[in-house]
Amino acid sequence: MIDQELVDLLKERYQIVFKNSNLLQAALTHSSYANEHRELHLSDYERLEFLGDAVLELNVSEYIYKKFAQLSEGQLTKLRADIVCTASFSEFSREVGFPKYIRLGNGEEKAGARNRDTLLEDVFEAFNGALYLDQGNEAVVKFLRQTVYNHIDAGEFSDENDFKTELQEELQSQGDVVIDYLVIGESTIEDNLSFTVQLIVNGTRLTTGTGHSKKAAEQQAAHRQLLKLRLDK
Template identity: 45%
Template structure:
């Protein structure tokens, strides 16, 4: 199907935010088309699951290659653990949110009304689909360079050994070393009971240091801790 003028303008805006000049905007359009939208449209619209599958593989290859070359003595088991800490839902959803991907998602009515554009699982899957689109449009070298740039903070965490701990533990140790305390406060929750999205803030001595969303309270708190650590310059 042809892309409308308004949709093309929106895709160009997102393309600018992504920092990628697409040769074929239709690839980016497909990457942003959720299954719920395609199912409701019923007119042959292609959804993003195949691109998500491809993008997931490209992400893993880029991360695996980096770890293999950067840590020649790291055992296979540790590389697997490190890769999982980098290419995880929290990190990918965070990147999607930072780039404003949710605003350009094509979602079914029900998914849209229940906060699908902010749901971490959808944002993470969409980021993978976008990577798949970049790979098909620009090739491996560009996709690999793009991935390593976007995952820089998470890869730094591996360099410093933080992948062996969760972000809440790291933040707890940091604030305790400064003689302060931390608590996590629920900001809001959206969506139906079977698909909740929680948003928490990491608050240190009454000051909000970071916030994050997740499909569970634990995941949202981890995301908030991750944002707080970036604010401290740790990640």
């Protein structure tokens, strides 16, 4: 039932072989697929996502607690929030290559759910929940070293200002706004992936930002717009 390609990918790239392949299968099964195939009595990923969410929260907390002995509780909390969020987890999900293997119902497939950040976040959490149940936390830590901790070590997350939130608060203080970040460029130079996004407020294209993740690019675009707003005052 599980795509052999995914089984091979996990084994080759992460040295992960599930003992109970039902857990892996459930982690990649959206409820819409389980509902469309009731006769198969499939489990979807929702309960695993519940568990995986807490598995990730603890492991990320422990990693940054130990790595950044100089950070205060407040700084650690900000840093964790920057790592444990939809934008990051959906990126990790893409990086591992999960999107292709998610089992979706027809309706959700047509609605573009396969590339929806919240769904990709769910799958990343569910996978970690499944791995935790199948092989314990040490296996999770090993997997996170290759998928999350390496990004933390690379300094991609911040315990400081969240420019997107700051910008949103500033713009909303003047009334309702619709804020969007549109990916307008993506390039790979010698294995270094880079994104360019554009900030769009109420349909008007404003600043752009570039970074190694969409999130970093969005932060840069938001930061630039904040600086412009302050200069204009």
